Amino acid sequence: MHRQALTTRITRYAGFALIASLLPALAAAQSGVALDPTVQAQIVNRIAAQEHNFTTEIARFQPRIETYIQSLGPDRDRGTVPVSDAYFLGTLSTRKGFAEPLFTGANAGKLAGRFFPTGFAGMITPDRERFDQRHYTFTFEGRQFLGGVRCVMFDVTPISKRDKGSFIGRIWAEDQGFNIVRFDGTYVPNPRNKYVHFDSWRANMGPNLWLPVAIYSQETDQRTGWFSHIDFKAQTRFWGYQLSATRPATSLTDIQVDAANGVDDQSQTAHDKSPLAQQRAWELKAENDVLDRMEKAGLLAPPGPVDKVLATVVNNLEVTNNLNLDPEVRVRVMLTSPLESFTVGHTIVISRGYIDVLPDEACLAMALAHELGHIALNHGINTDYAFDDKMFFPDTQSFERLQVARSPAEEAAADQKGIEILEHSPYKDKLASAGLFLEALQHSAAGVPNLITPHMGNPMVIKGRVDRMQALLARAPQLQVRDLKQVAALPLGARIQVDPWSDQLSLLQAPPEPLLSARDKLTFEITPYMPYLTRESAAETTASSGSR
DSSP states (O other): OOGGGGSOOOOGGGSHHHHHHHHHHHHHOOTTOOOOHHHHHHHHHHHHHHHHHHHHHHTTOOOEEEEEEEEEEEETTTEEEEEEEEEEEEEOBOTTTTBOOBOTTOOOBTTTTTOOHHHHHGGGSSOSSOOSTTTEEEEEEEEEEETTEEEEEEEEEESOSSSTTEEEEEEEEETTTOOEEEEEEEEESOGGGOOOEEEEEEEEEETTEEEEEEEEEEEEEEOSTTOSSEEEEEEEEEEOHHHHSOOOOOOTTSOOOOOGGGOOOSOSSOSOOOHHHHHHHHHHHHHHHHHHHHHHTTOBOOSOHHHHHHHHHHHHHHHHTTOOOSSOOEEEEEOSSSOOEEEETTEEEEEHHHHHHOOSHHHHHHHHHHHHHHHHTTOOOOGGGGSGGGGOSOGGGHHHHOOOOOOHHHHHHHHHHHHHHHHTSTTGGGHHHHHHHHHHHHHHGGGOTTTTSOSSSOOSEETTEEOSSGGGGGGSOOOOTTOTTOOOOOOTTSSEEEOTTTOOEEEOOOOOOOOOSGGGOOTTOOOOOOOOOOOOOHHHHHHHHHTO
């Protein structure tokens, strides 16, 4: 689908001719030096017009929105660590305020009474209705590159102190269309600490189309109002824009009917299937039905290069164990943050968050070996899902309707088989790191209950103790928080990048940073989100449209 078809036409008064006339003045401007008042007024008017257009444009979409919050407490070695958390998963809808229908079954956690998902959703815009020079003062602060996108920066303050929910902070607007691509600050006035500080980012998803991709929020030592005392950090992510995008009408020439004398309607293979073949075909249909429904609900990434990396590890386990599994084992990635993995027939599903925090390939092999154990033991799928009407339900009921969790007996058997598979694999001499990961998971579990609560699969930690692949704990060295050479687990976001438009995944290519203290370990923690912004070229738009 062509993204350009989604872009609202902008009025010519602030069109490309105006932009071109402003570029020389911008090129001569330096940080801290005021722009010519007329030029600044034109630029700000353009930014305000584009922001008004944004509020119209975003209403066309209903992307998935996930907010994960960690409340922090002091720690002698790491400064602060998560002591509790909250989690929301929903669908953004701006047609009526910032309504956010939640996925039922998504655990809101202990902090649900202190945080509201719609509050985080509202941070996608500095001001929904009043963002203009009548209500705000704009001070030019220079130009800056955000990744590969050159931007103009303005500090923004509200003129009236009585307008509720007014933005105060800094905005970055790209210097071609003057769309806001980043803004950070808070809202004022702030009665009873209702508002928090945030850093909100947008990404280019088509010509002149910039949509929210992530928001990082943080407060330190709030002691009054609604919160008697709370330090927290939160990350809000968006994906699945293409799910709700307007699709172009089908061309009348898309269907071509061949002449009768040129059609061979006879199959070249045998017409009949054995009862066993028919049973396997029925199981495969159930498997594909579940996977397709998860993908349509915006919960499962489409097949892509990350799957192939994971499949390589599975292949290593299969080949060295002489496992001949039919149909072949596939691996897919769930787009959510909570740590979980499960099987759907012969497909292993592992969450983005789980992949993020695994420190090495041996730990990934451990996660996949457990699920491969289920498949090798023929722990099948509920074939009721092969009936198409079983997939007729709202997206928000996916977690309730798609039951893939295993019985305790099956989980124990998969553990035993998984350990056996690892013992005969290329990872057999590296399992100490897998045990260390499980030890770190057990050590941190009390502070991140929602991160370790699965949506669909079985929990890895029960009542504070690791309940999966426990035999590997005995192989782990003692967890040493101060030892900078010992990295037991990574922070969230350390491995996977998500294209918020198409939900395609890619591996993060960032070079590793040296650890300078125990505070740098950030085990299972949220970190600020600062993407490398780029513009999507017309060629990229055409190519990506053709693949969708």
